[in-house]
Amino acid sequence: MVVTIIGIGLIGGSMALTLKEKGFADSVIGVDAKEEHQQKALELGLVDEILPLEEAVKKSDVVVLAIPVNACVKVLPQILNWVDKQVVIDAGSTKGSLIAAVKNHPKRKRYVPTHPMWGTEYSGPEAAIRGGFVNKATVICSKEDSDADAVEVAEQLYKTLGMHLVYMNAEAHDVHVAYISHISHITSFALANTVLEKEKEEDAIFELASAGFESTVRLAKSNPAMWVPIFMQNKENVLDVLNEHISQLRKFKACLEKENYEYLQELIENANKIRRIIK
Amino acid sequence: MVVTIIGIGLIGGSMALTLKEKGFADSVIGVDAKEEHQQKALELGLVDEILPLEEAVKKSDVVVLAIPVNACVKVLPQILNWVDKQVVIDAGSTKGSLIAAVKNHPKRKRYVPTHPMWGTEYSGPEAAIRGGFVNKATVICSKEDSDADAVEVAEQLYKTLGMHLVYMNAEAHDVHVAYISHISHITSFALANTVLEKEKEEDAIFELASAGFESTVRLAKSNPAMWVPIFMQNKENVLDVLNEHISQLRKFKACLEKENYEYLQELIENANKIRRIIK
Numbered sequence: 001m002v003v004t005i006i007g008i009g010l011i012g013g014s015m016a017l018t019l020k021e022k023g024f025a026d027s028v029i030g031v032d033a034k035e036e037h038q039q040k041a042l043e044l045g046l047v048d049e050i051l052p053l054e055e056a057v058k059k060s061d062v063v064v065l066a067i068p069v070n071a072c073v074k075v076l077p078q079i080l081n082w083v084d085k086q087v088v089i090d091a092g093s094t095k096g097s098l099i100a101a102v103k104n105h106p107k108r109k110r111y112v113p114t115h116p117m118w119g120t121e122y123s124g125p126e127a128a129i130r131g132g133f134v135n136k137a138t139v140i141c142s143k144e145d146s147d148a149d150a151v152e153v154a155e156q157l158y159k160t161l162g163m164h165l166v167y168m169n170a171e172a173h174d175v176h177v178a179y180i181s182h183i184s185h186i187t188s189f190a191l192a193n194t195v196l197e198k199e200k201e202e203d204a205i206f207e208l209a210s211a212g213f214e215s216t217v218r219l220a221k222s223n224p225a226m227w228v229p230i231f232m233q234n235k236e237n238v239l240d241v242l243n244e245h246i247s248q249l250r251k252f253k254a255c256l257e258k259e260n261y262e263y264l265q266e267l268i269e270n271a272n273k274i275r276r277i278i279k
Numbered sequence: 280m281v282v283t284i285i286g287i288g289l290i291g292g293s294m295a296l297t298l299k300e301k302g303f304a305d306s307v308i309g310v311d312a313k314e315e316h317q318q319k320a321l322e323l324g325l326v327d328e329i330l331p332l333e334e335a336v337k338k339s340d341v342v343v344l345a346i347p348v349n350a351c352v353k354v355l356p357q358i359l360n361w362v363d364k365q366v367v368i369d370a371g372s373t374k375g376s377l378i379a380a381v382k383n384h385p386k387r388k389r390y391v392p393t394h395p396m397w398g399t400e401y402s403g404p405e406a407a408i409r410g411g412f413v414n415k416a417t418v419i420c421s422k423e424d425s426d427a428d429a430v431e432v433a434e435q436l437y438k439t440l441g442m443h444l445v446y447m448n449a450e451a452h453d454v455h456v457a458y459i460s461h462i463s464h465i466t467s468f469a470l471a472n473t474v475l476e477k478e479k480e481e482d483a484i485f486e487l488a489s490a491g492f493e494s495t496v497r498l499a500k501s502n503p504a505m506w507v508p509i510f511m512q513n514k515e516n517v518l519d520v521l522n523e524h525i526s527q528l529r530k531f532k533a534c535l536e537k538e539n540y541e542y543l544q545e546l547i548e549n550a551n552k553i554r555r556i557i558k
Contacts, residue, residue, distance in 0.1 A: 166486050190550075194524040195553070196549065217557065
C-alpha cells in the first residue's frame with residue numbers, strides 16, 4: 001500500500017518508520033508545510049518522497065493526518081473532496097470538532113477518526129522514534145459512521161504499530177482525554193511557570209531538580225502549536241476538569257493554613273488510590 | 280567503618296546496599312521500628328544485623344537517619360546524647376526544624392544536616408535499589424556548624440553513592456525544595472484526586488492512560504507518613520509556592536473562559552523555558 005503522512009513530526013514520523021519496516025506500507029509519501037521538515041524527513045529516511053497535498057492524496061491508498069487539530073479541521077474536508085477509495089485517518093487529540101466538520105461530507109465514510117494515545121514532549125521529524133506506540137491504546141471513534149473496509153485498514157495500521165484498540169464515540173473520547181491527558185499538560189505548564197516565576201536562582205533548580213520534579217514538569221516542554229488548538233477544541237471539558245483540579249489544590253492549601261494534618265493525611269491516602277489504576 | 284542506618288526503607292536501604300558494596304562500610308547495623316522491616320532488611324541483605332537504637336549508636340562510627348522528618352526531630356537529640364566521636368547524618372527533606380531542634384545541644388557539631396535529592400514513589404526495604412543516587416545532588420547545610428572531620432565523613436559517604444555536593448544554609452534549602460520537590464508532590468496528589476473524583480470509569484483511565492498522565496501522577500503514589508511531616512515542617516514555603524501555582528492555573532482557566540488564545544500561547548511558550556533548566 002501507498003501511505004501518505006501529512007505532518008512528518010513526532011507522530012507522523014514515528015508511524016512512517018514502523019509502517020515501512022513492518023511492510024504495511026510499500027512506500028510512504030510525506031506532506032509537510034515546513035520545508036525544513038520535508039528535508040529532514042527525507043534525510044532521516046522517514047519518507048520516500050515529498051509531494052504536494054493533492055497529488056499525494058490521489059496517489060495513496062491510506063492518508064494519515066498527523067498535524068495540529070486546528071489544521072486538521074481545515075484540511076480534512078479538502079482531502080475528502082479528492083478521495084475515491086482511499087482511507088483517511090487522523091491522529092488528533094480531540095475528536096468532536098473534526099467529526100462535526102465533515103458530518104455531511106459525501107465521502108465521510110472513507111474517514112476513520114482515531115487517536116493513538118502516545119506522544120512525548122518533543123516535536124518535529126527528529127523526534128520520531130521506533131517502538132513508541134507499542135502496547136499503548138488507540139481510540140477509534142464512532143466506527144459505525146465509517147465504511148467497514150476503511151475501519152479495517154485503520155485497525156490493521158494501528159495493530160502494525162503494536163497498539164490495542166478501544167472503541168468509543170467522540171463525545172466520550174473528548175471527556176476522557178480531558179481527564180487523562182489535557183489536564184496533565186495544563187498542570188505541567190502551570191508548574192513550570194510557577195517555578196520560573198518564584199525561583200529566580202535557576203542554578204539552584206538545575207542543581208537540585210530531582211527525578212520527581214522532572215517527571216511532573218516534563219510535559220511543560222510540549223509544543224504550543226499543538227496544544228493551544230487542543231485546548232480550544234476541548235474547552236468545555238478541560239475547564240470542567242481544571243475547576244475540579246483547582247478546588248482539589250485548595251483543599252491542600254486549606255489543610256496547611258488550618259494545620260489540619262489529619263485531613264491532609266486523608267487527601268494523600270485518597271490520592272494513593274491511583275495505584276489501583278496505574279502500575 | 281561501622282554504619283548504622285536508622286530506617287531501612289527506600290533511602291536507608293539503598294544507601295546500605297552501596298555503602299557496603301563499595302567498602303565504605305565494613306558492616307551495617309539496621310535500626311527500624313517495624314519488625315517486618317527488620318526481617319525484610321536482613322533477608323534482602325541490606326544490613327548485617329539489627330540492634331536497638333542506643334546499642335547501635337554506641338557501636339557505630341557513622342549514624343544515618345533515614346526516617347520521616349517528624350521522627351527525626353524527636354530522635355536526633357536523643358542520639359546526640361549517646362554520641363562520643365560518631366558522625367550523625369540525616370537524609371530528611373526539610374532542614375530548618377531539625378537544625379533548630381539541636382541548636383544548643385553540646386554534641387551539635389557531630390551532626391551534619393544533609394539532603395540527598397533522590398527518591399521514588401515507593402517505600403520500605405523492598406523499594407531499596409542500587410544506583411538510584413548516582414549523579415544526583417546532595418545538599419549539605421551550614422557546614423560551618425559541624426566539626427570538619429564530621430563533614431568530611433558525610434562528604435565521603437555521598438561521594439561513595441556517586442552524588443555531587445551542594446552547600447547552602449537550612450533556610451535557602453527549605454525554600455528551594457518547596458519549589459523543586461514539595462510542590463510537585465502536591466500537584467501530583469491533587470491531580471490524582473481530580474481524576475479519581477471526576478472519572479468514575481476507572482477502566483477508561485486504565486485503558487487510555489498514556490505516558491504523559493503516568494509521569495505527572497506518578498508521585499501521587501508517595502507515602503503519606505513521609506509527606507505529611509514534610510509539609511508540616513515546610514508549611515510557609517509550601518503555601519507560598521502553592522498560592523503561586525493556583526494563580527498560574529487560574530491564568531489558564533481565564534484564557535479558556537475568555538477564549539484568549541494568544542495569551543494561552545504566551546503562557547505555554549513561557550512554560551517551554553523550562554527546557555533551559557531540565558534536559
